[in-house]
Amino acid sequence: MIADFLAAIGRTLREAIASVGFATRAFFNLLGVSPGAMRRPGLISEQIHFIGNYSLVIIIVSGLFVGMVLGLQGYYTLTPYGAEQKLGQVVALALVRELGPVVTALLFAGRAGTSLTAQIGLMKAGEQLSAMEMMAINPVQRVLAPRFWAGVIAMPVLATVFSAVGIVGGYLVGVQLIGVDEGAFWSQMQANVDVRADVINGVIKSFVFGVAVTFTALHQGYQAQPTPEDVSRATTRTVVIASLLVWGLDFVLTALMFNK
Amino acid sequence: MHRKTIDVWVGLFVLLGLAALMFLALKAGNMSTLSFGKTYAITGKFDNIGGLKPQAPVKSAGVVVGRVGDIKFDDKSYQALVTLDLETGYKFPKDSSLKILTAGLLGEQYIGIEPGGDTNNLVAGDRISRTQSAAVLEDLINQFIYSKAADGKDSSK
Numbered sequence: 099m100i101a102d103f104l105a106a107i108g109r110t111l112r113e114a115i116a117s118v119g120f121a122t123r124a125f126f127n128l129l130g131v132s133p134g135a136m137r138r139p140g141l142i143s144e145q146i147h148f149i150g151n152y153s154l155v156i157i158i159v160s161g162l163f164v165g166m167v168l169g170l171q172g173y174y175t176l177t178p179y180g181a182e183q184k185l186g187q188v189v190a191l192a193l194v195r196e197l198g199p200v201v202t203a204l205l206f207a208g209r210a211g212t213s214l215t216a217q218i219g220l221m222k223a224g225e226q227l228s229a230m231e232m233m234a235i236n237p238v239q240r241v242l243a244p245r246f247w248a249g250v251i252a253m254p255v256l257a258t259v260f261s262a263v264g265i266v267g268g269y270l271v272g273v274q275l276i277g278v279d280e281g282a283f284w285s286q287m288q289a290n291v292d293v294r295a296d297v298i299n300g301v302i303k304s305f306v307f308g309v310a311v312t313f314t315a316l317h318q319g320y321q322a323q324p325t326p327e328d329v330s331r332a333t334t335r336t337v338v339i340a341s342l343l344v345w346g347l348d349f350v351l352t353a354l355m356f357n358k
Numbered sequence: 359m360h361r362k363t364i365d366v367w368v369g370l371f372v373l374l375g376l377a378a379l380m381f382l383a384l385k386a387g388n389m390s391t392l393s394f395g396k397t398y399a400i401t402g403k404f405d406n407i408g409g410l411k412p413q414a415p416v417k418s419a420g421v422v423v424g425r426v427g428d429i430k431f432d433d434k435s436y437q438a439l440v441t442l443d444l445e446t447g448y449k450f451p452k453d454s455s456l457k458i459l460t461a462g463l464l465g466e467q468y469i470g471i472e473p474g475g476d477t478n479n480l481v482a483g484d485r486i487s488r489t490q491s492a493a494v495l496e497d498l499i500n501q502f503i504y505s506k507a508a509d510g511k512d513s514s515k
Contacts, residue, residue, distance in 0.1 A: 140361060143368045150371050190386045255375030262378035265386055284385065289466070292413070293387040301379070 124317055128246055131236060135243035145248030149210045153256055156209055157202060161193075161260035164201060165267025168192055172268070173276055185278050186287035189268035194291060194300045195356065198261030200348050203307035206253055207340035211315035214245055215336040218319025219329035227320075242316050249315070253308025254301050261300065299355045306351060307344050314340040397443035398482035399427060402456045407438045408492025409467050410458055416442050416469045417459075423448045426469060442469065444480075451476035455488035467492060 135141070172188040218241065221227050227237040265287075272278045291297065315336045322332035383389040407429065416424040424444035432439045444450070453474030460467050480486075 140365075143365055144361075146368045146371065147364045151367050154371070154374075194382060194386065252371075255372060255378075258375050258378040258382065262381045262386075265382075287386050288388050291382075291387045293383050293389045297379070297382045297387050 120321075121313075121317055124320070125313055128238060128242055128313070128316075131239035132243050132247065134236075134239045135247065138244070141240075141244035142247050142251070145245050146252050149214070149245070149248050150252030150255060153206060153209045153252070154259070156205060157256045157260050158263050160201065160205055161198075161263035162267040164197055164260075165189060165193065165264030165269075166271045168197075168264070169268035169271035169276075173272060173278065182272075182278050183282035184286055185268070185272045186283035186285075187290040189272070190265055190287045190291045191296060193261045193264040193268075194296050196348070196352070198264065199257045199300055199304040199307055200344060202257040202260045202304060203253065203311055203344045204341055206249075206256060206308070207311045207315070207337050207344070210249065210252070211311050211336045211340055212333045214249070214312070214315040215319035215322070215333045216329060218242070218245075218316060219322040219324075219332050222320065222322060223324035223326070223329060225324070238320075242320065246312050246316055249312025250305065250308045253311065254304040257304030257307075258301060295356075299351075303348065303351050303355075306347055310343045310347055311340040314343060396446045397424060398446055398480075399441050399443055400480055400482070400484045400486060401439060401441050402486040402489045403432065403435065403437040403439055404456075404458065404489050404491050405437055406491040406494060407440060407467075408458055408460075408494055410440070410469070410492065411467075414466065414468050416444065416471055418448070418450070418471045418473065423471065440469070442471075444471075449479040450474075452478045452480055452484070453488070454480065454486060455490070456486050457490040458492035460493065 168189045169185065172185050173182055176182045176184055176188065218227075221241065227241065230237045230240060269283065273280045273283050318332040318336045318339070319329075322328045410426060410429065412426055412429060414426045415422045416426060424442055427441040427443040429441075430439045431437075440456075442456075450471060451474045453476040455472050455474065457470045457472065458467055459470045474488075
């Protein structure tokens with residue numbers, strides 16, 4: 099009885115470690131075949147179009163509303179201290195450092211990651227990947243690598259657009275609607291947002307999230323059992339694992355980057 | 359879709375990202391105030407630098423003339439050794455003095471450089487000896503309380 103219980107714990111741990119090792123090997127395998135995939139940039143640009151361009155609308159709309167809400171809440175919080183001129187700084191730092199990369203990564207996992215998982219999973223279920231292998235085409239190089247690099251390229255672009263649109267949203271609510279002084283809004287922002295420490299670090303964050311989310315999506319699709327149930331479960335796992343990875347990585351990166 | 363049409367859309371997508379980055383760097387960030395011109399380094403020792411940080415502005419007559427480069431602690435004199443990167447376009451006399459000032463009541467701290475009357479100018483590597491430390495709020499309050507207490511003693515006599 100107790101031995102069964104202990105065995106169950108041991109098995110869970112062993113499987114968890116094995117899956118981490120498996121994912122790591124798959125990741126390096128993916129990186130290893132990437133130079134070959136780079137020889138066909140047309141495939142990558144096709145996937146950027148599929149992953150990036152079609153995600154733009156939801157990113158822009160979300161960014162605008164997140165910025166507007168930040169402007170509103172920031173104003174209510176700052177007014178009692180007579181510090182509403184700091185609104186521009188609050189909105190810009192929150193977006194550039196945290197919300198831009200993190201919220202974009204979560205939306206990206208939901209919008210693009212799921213479609214990647216479903217696509218790869220169905221290709222596997224339809225034995226298209228096996229057919230490729232029969233034709234001596236490496237499916238990792240031909241199918242996974244272009245999607246991976248497309249996601250890695252698209253994610254920082256989307257996060258940057260999110261932050262920029264969010265600042266415009268904060269400006270619209272804070273300055274145009276509520277009437278914070280326009281000059282103070284921008285000058286406080288410029289005085290306190292550092293290009294290297296804040297903007298570039300935000301881009302680095304979004305790049306790391308792009309790697310994590312896109313790889314999770316592709317790996318889940320590639321590892322899915324070729325059944326309808328497991329492809330749908332893999333799609334759910336993509337969102338759950340990618341979101342948890344984003345939170346964990348965000349904490350680590352924030353601790354490393356903004357520790358002065 | 360046609361390959362070329364896709365490439366055009368992808369190109370637009372990447373350009374949009376670059377435009378957003380430019381917006382963040384120039385309109386939201388301090389790229390427009392960062393100077394990439396040549397600078398020369400001078401140093402100054404302060405008893406207390408308060409909350410001064412690297413990259414804080416160095417101002418003269420309110421105009422930014424340089425940035426704080428490096429802040430170190432000197433364990434021989436127990437003072438803070440601050441390196442200032444001044445823009446080469448601006449010359450200051452050898453006997454100029456440095457002050458740590460605060461923008462507003464609780465704002466960021468910066469260094470004010472006040473020109474002296476010497477005919478020779480500062481060159482790279484010079485050390486400014488006349489410095490004034492940051493005003494620490496606790497010290498100010500202490501001084502105020504002591505002077506009040508002293509006043510109270512005088513009037514009760």
